[in-house]
């Protein structure tokens with residue numbers, strides 16, 4: 280499998296690297312403290328087309344393939360994993376359901392707006408339904424001309440800023456995962472209210488909110504795909520989203536390795552840099568090796584997706600592998616920094632907090648292992 284980029288793609292990724300270092304890195308510490316993205320930076324991200332990366336050109340998008348897109352997410356995560364997930368959610372689960380399953384009318388109306396930077400969110404999780412997404416209780420009831428939604432979603436990434444919400448709801452009280460449909464709801468729909476931001480452990484530049492639907496009426500045109508197809512749409516969208524999470528973890532892992540390597544060469548104990556101690560070298564070697572392993576899995580998943588081949592198993596493996604790697608990389612980076620690693624004066628403290636959620640969202644790693652094992656048991660390995 281060939282994972283090389285074209286010259287144009289290489290230049291694009293380099294441009295993102297320069298932007299991330301120049302425009303995002305100086306703000307990361309402050310955004311972590313404030314618990315919200317810098318509004319000037321958000322405007323720049325919109326102007327630079329970060330919210331159009333994965334959209335086809337016909338809808339005003341940049342039209343990146345998945346491999347290049349993944350490397351862009353990694354560059355963002357290397358300086359700020361919160362900004363990376365904000366861009367990632369919008370370009371995958373927040374818009375992909377419309378792009379892949381929406382009617383042509385819905386695509387033409389919504390995607391160019393999203394590509395301009397009107398953010399998208401993905402609303403599945405509820406107070407009583409997390410890993411078991413098929414157990415959601417948000418309702419959509421058929422009325423004249425459309426549907427009325429009632430229920431509550433939680434942990435909605437981007438919801439504080441979003442104009443568009445992809446919402447999974449149970450249609451007319453039908454049971455099971457075949458009873459679930461997907462709808463596009465707009466922020467100005469009467470009855471939609473957005474709750475306070477979660478006070479999160481990490482990824483603090485990105486926001487998560489609850490969203491309440493209290494008699495929200497949407498037109499029949501806002502149904503995404505077919506009635507009863509919502510669960511399938513969510514699972515297909517999460518497959519792609521997991522590749523993005525894998526690259527987010529890879530970027531964070533690279534940041535941990537860079538910080539740990541620089542510190543190990545500069546910090547002296549017992550009369551020489553700690554980098555000369557084999558115990559420290561082994562930690563660096565482990566992180567470097569695991570980074571390569573995870574990158575290969577992510578590149579393979581991305582390339583299969585770009586080739587139009589089944590990639591669900593590889594996406595789950597890539598997300599599982601990279602998120603575990605990033606947690607180990609962050610732990611080692613803190614260890615190499617000693618006491619200073621426990622201080623907010625050094626970025627590894629933030630990396631350690633940012634890494635933790637990678638094992639939880641877009642399907643916990645226990646769920647990834649269920650996905651992988653199911654495929655293995657079906658003989659797909």
Ligand SMILES: Cc1cc2nc3c(=O)[nH]c(=O)nc-3n(C[C@H](O)[C@H](O)[C@H](O)COP(=O)(O)OP(=O)(O)OC[C@H]3O[C@@H](n4cnc5c(N)ncnc54)[C@H](O)[C@@H]3O)c2cc1C
Pocket residue numbers: 368400401402403404408409410411433434435436437479482487636639640641642643644645646
């Ligand atoms: C920062 C952040 C951003 C998020 N963004 C979004 C978003 O944009 N949209 C959205 O819809 N959701 C979002 N989520 C929610 C996220 O997807 C859920 O938290 C996740 O799916 C787990 O659900 P839960 O929290 O209810 O945990 P639970 O499902 O209650 O799981 C608790 C524990 O039990 C384990 N477990 C559960 N079932 C099994 C099983 N069958 N076998 C083995 N172990 C099991 C889990 O792995 C976990 O360890 C976000 C969450 C966070 C923290």
